[in-house]
Amino acid sequence: xxxTAEGPVAFDLEVETLVVGGGACGLVAALAAQEAGxxxxxxxxxxxxxxxxxxxxxxxxxxxxxxxxxxxxxDAPARFAEDIQHKAGGENDAALVQALAEGAAPAVEWLAxxxxxxxxxxxxxxxxxxxxxxxxxxxxxxxxxxxxxxRATAEAEDIPVICGRRAMVLHHDGPRVTGVTLRLPDGGTExxxxxxxxxxxxGFGGNRAMVAEHMPAxxxxxxxxxxxxxxxxMRWGAALGAATRHMGAYQGHGNxxxxxxxxxxxxxITAGGVQVNRAGARFWNESQGYSEAAxxxxxxxxxxxxxxxxxRIARIAxxxxxxxxxxxxGAVREAPTVEALARALGLPGPALRDTLDxxxxxxxxxxxxxxxxxxxxxxxxxxxxxxALFHTQGGLVTDGTGRxxxxxxxxxxxxxxxxxAACGVSGSRDSGYLSGNGLLAAVVLGRAAGMARx
Numbered sequence: 001x002x003x004t005a006e007g008p009v010a011f012d013l014e015v016e017t018l019v020v021g022g023g024a025c026g027l028v029a030a031l032a033a034q035e036a037g038x039x040x041x042x043x044x045x046x047x048x049x050x051x052x053x054x055x056x057x058x059x060x061x062x063x064x065x066x067x068x069x070x071x072x073x074x075d076a077p078a079r080f081a082e083d084i085q086h087k088a089g090g091e092n093d094a095a096l097v098q099a100l101a102e103g104a105a106p107a108v109e110w111l112a113x114x115x116x117x118x119x120x121x122x123x124x125x126x127x128x129x130x131x132x133x134x135x136x137x138x139x140x141x142x143x144x145x146x147x148x149x150x151r152a153t154a155e156a157e158d159i160p161v162i163c164g165r166r167a168m169v170l171h172h173d174g175p176r177v178t179g180v181t182l183r184l185p186d187g188g189t190e191x192x193x194x195x196x197x198x199x200x201x202x203g204f205g206g207n208r209a210m211v212a213e214h215m216p217a218x219x220x221x222x223x224x225x226x227x228x229x230x231x232x233x234m235r236w237g238a239a240l241g242a243a244t245r246h247m248g249a250y251q252g253h254g255n256x257x258x259x260x261x262x263x264x265x266x267x268x269i270t271a272g273g274v275q276v277n278r279a280g281a282r283f284w285n286e287s288q289g290y291s292e293a294a295x296x297x298x299x300x301x302x303x304x305x306x307x308x309x310x311x312r313i314a315r316i317a318x319x320x321x322x323x324x325x326x327x328x329x330g331a332v333r334e335a336p337t338v339e340a341l342a343r344a345l346g347l348p349g350p351a352l353r354d355t356l357d358x359x360x361x362x363x364x365x366x367x368x369x370x371x372x373x374x375x376x377x378x379x380x381x382x383x384x385x386x387x388a389l390f391h392t393q394g395g396l397v398t399d400g401t402g403r404x405x406x407x408x409x410x411x412x413x414x415x416x417x418x419x420x421a422a423c424g425v426s427g428s429r430d431s432g433y434l435s436g437n438g439l440l441a442a443v444v445l446g447r448a449a450g451m452a453r454x
Contacts, residue, residue: 002232003169004239011179011193015041016454018194020167020180023051023226024143025419025442026200027150028107029402030159031115032450033198040159040450041192043182045166045201045228049151052202052226052391052420053442056143057265057320059122059135060443061436062104067121067136075132077101087129087289087434088427091246097425099400103444108136110447115153117146124316125267127435128289135436141265142321165190166228167201170236175406176413177240195414196454198402200446202420203392204231205250211389214247218430221298224256224263224388233421237396240415243407245423249393251433254293257331258304258386263322264331266290266435268381271316272374273309274359275385277301280342280351282358285367291426291433294387304386306345308356310376332383341380391438393426402449414454418445 017033019026022044033040042049063080081101085092111117122135138145154161162182168189169181179193204210206229212219234244254275255264269275269286275293277283277300284296297305309317311334317323326332335341338356342349356376364370395417397405402416419442426432 002235004236005169005171006173009171009178009191011191014193015039016195017198018043018180018192019198019200021051021200021202022049022161022163023200023202023419023442024053024147024150024439025446027154028443028446029198029200029418029450030154031157032447034157034159036451036453038454042154042159042161043165043167043192044161044163047164049161049163050147050226052229052438053147054144055224055226056439057137057141057263057322058143058146058439059137059141059436060104060108060439061130061134062108062136063101063132063134065105065108065136067119068132068134071121071123073132075134077105079131080104080134083129083131084425084434088425088432091427091432092425096398096400099448100425100440100444103448104440107444107447117149125271127266128270128287129434140321141319167232172240175240177415197415198449199233199396199417199421200419201233202226202229203395204234205229205389205392207231214394215250217295218250218252218389221252221294222256222386222388224253225391229391229420233396233417237404237415237417240412241406242404242412242415243397245394245397246428247394249424249426249428249432250430251390251393251426251438252291252294252387252430253390254290254297254305254387255307255385256388257326258384260326260329260331262326262329262331264307264326264383264385265317265320265323267317268307268309268313271309271313272376273307273313274355275305275307276347276352276355277305278347280347281355282367285369287369288431289433289435292431294389295430297385297387304384306347306382307385308341308352308376308380308382310381311379314381326383332381334379334381336379338380341382345382345384391420393424393433393437395421395423398422398445400448401452402445403452416449416452418442418449
């Protein structure tokens, strides 16, 4: 339970910058803070830092990087900012969008060049809403590799990361944070004072009551995030008079293998695949994006659908470790004909054949999806999927440095938030989520918060 306590307190130890949360956001913030000459400590609730990062594909969108230039891609932060705002219907704070769009390429290149992270550009398929290919990831294209690499990097930099310590009480003197009380694995407590606090403890997707309150349409969906995301940042911030925004925004995903619970990359759709329901019929415009796909899939009979693609697309998808795992566990079925695939998936063969035959060679279909010759051909692949809630996108209002703002728009004295603890740039609902927005806010805002001076 997130509590606050005002008044003097004797701390067991004190640091300059305390980071609560050891996911990608917290570790990036810690690396940046130490590089800026600050004494930093990371407090992580889990036994090993993982967070929501470990459950993601680990991809960071950035515009104007050397990786893009090497691939011959002309991109710029201004174009990236336009894509972010277009997807969110212009609902985002423009200054925050600009800060994230402009800070993304420097953050990715800093991690690659200063800390040796082996980034490369995902260059063989497009993500919905991005006008350029700008997703950067590590070789396995998995969030687990990203978090493991960041953890090893923090260790190499001698940054203290204390695990098994959940922040329970935020201590303050008026609006100024003075420290936190941590609960230890044995049930005891430890008080840590700080000159400033960076909240990198993500959002509130693991708090079902808060999810039901702010986003009832997705309240009964599979929770695919980290259970430690319980909303402490928002509760502490509210107690200190901080502003929150877009609390109904979230990232969903409508392509989680069911019942295996494995993320199936949206590349199987954007490269030419479709989603069909139990009747073998398509039911929406899949090009809108995987976040809004969650509600579309959950609205079908049984709350499930089937992603249908082919062997060509499967070869693209195999760059993702999650997809390879799904294949290994038998979630992905392959067959030489449409009718054989339908039998393997339990779908009506004639209906599935009619559905695939209705996909045009080029131009818009009845749902408004535009095709450019991506017709499926043997052999055919399919996987049963459901919709899930991945993480919340609303949170504490910050500026481009991660400094939390109060309800009057003034900066809090020494409180920072980044990643899921802060309001992101996905507008007010699920459809505003542009692919990669989660790690964009985690890495870019985390680095900015770390670099800021107390």
